[in-house]
Amino acid sequence: MDWNIFEDNSWLMSFGERAALEGILSLIRPSLAVEVGSWMGGGLERTALYADEVHSFDLVVPDRPSVLNDPKVTLHTGDSHVLLAPWLAEQARDERVVDYILIDGDHSAEGAAKDIGEVLSSTAFSGVMLIHDTFNPEVRAGVELVRPEQFPYVRYVDLDFVTGILIRRPGEAQNEMWGGLGLIVVDRFDQLGQITSGALEGAGPWQDKSYDVFGFVKPVRDLLQRSAAAA
Numbered sequence: 001m002d003w004n005i006f007e008d009n010s011w012l013m014s015f016g017e018r019a020a021l022e023g024i025l026s027l028i029r030p031s032l033a034v035e036v037g038s039w040m041g042g043g044l045e046r047t048a049l050y051a052d053e054v055h056s057f058d059l060v061v062p063d064r065p066s067v068l069n070d071p072k073v074t075l076h077t078g079d080s081h082v083l084l085a086p087w088l089a090e091q092a093r094d095e096r097v098v099d100y101i102l103i104d105g106d107h108s109a110e111g112a113a114k115d116i117g118e119v120l121s122s123t124a125f126s127g128v129m130l131i132h133d134t135f136n137p138e139v140r141a142g143v144e145l146v147r148p149e150q151f152p153y154v155r156y157v158d159l160d161f162v163t164g165i166l167i168r169r170p171g172e173a174q175n176e177m178w179g180g181l182g183l184i185v186v187d188r189f190d191q192l193g194q195i196t197s198g199a200l201e202g203a204g205p206w207q208d209k210s211y212d213v214f215g216f217v218k219p220v221r222d223l224l225q226r227s228a229a230a231a
């Protein structure tokens with residue numbers, strides 16, 4: 001049995017996020033996968049298990065020998081804001097389709113919006129986009145800036161596909177909101193059929209069944225941060 005996703009290793013995702021990623025990957029078995037923000041390569045290693053080909057964009061080179069030596073993995077080392085759009089244009093020219101992408105690179109609102117917007121507007125993308133840290137206010141603002149609903153092939157948007165956390169443990173990120181996986185499904189070629197989730201009863205692609213957990217937690221975060229500053 002493969003317990004790798006529960007090892008306490010250098011993979012910056014919660015167990016729930018890892019399991020969701022694993023579930024999506026095992027269902028899709030992507031032919032052409034992309035990861036923006038691989039850091040040490042924890043998620044990249046798992047993606048390479050399921051995909052025929054994976055392209056990773058990061059400022060740093062992952063340190064895992066398994067990904068460094070995997071012929072299925074291509075590392076694009078540098079700024080995604082410079083490298084991603086021309087790479088996507090090349091795939092579109094070659095009529096290739098990226099069917100899975102994880103966005104976990106630049107966590108500023110503008111940076112996340114740029115990465116996400118470039119992918120959604122590329123004709124080379126049709127499939128599942130996961131966005132890590134959608135529970136973080138900056139990243140979430142980035143997705144909202146893009147307005148995914150304006151792209152005609154976007155079928156489903158849920159920023160709390162996996163809900164994130166408000167960090168309790170003392171340390172650098174105490175009282176900050178991090179984690180969470182957002183899901184955007186793009187079906188450019190009408191291949192997916194009906195998305196029948198009960199979450200999808202509204203007019204647009206946004207999940208609107210549940211209250212916005214993020215909106216409930218943020219005032220608590222603000223209160224905790226104010227009390228900590230006053231102490």
Ligand SMILES: C[S@@+](CC[C@H](N)C(=O)[O-])C[C@H]1O[C@@H](n2cnc3c(N)ncnc32)[C@H](O)[C@@H]1O
Nearest residue numbers: 011012037038039058059060079080104105106
């Ligand atoms: C939170 S880490 C990614 C974690 C990784 N996905 C995991 O689960 O372990 C964010 C990564 O994004 C990279 N990054 C930040 N800004 C970037 C940019 N503009 N272009 C490419 N990579 C960037 C950082 O170097 C870092 O490795």
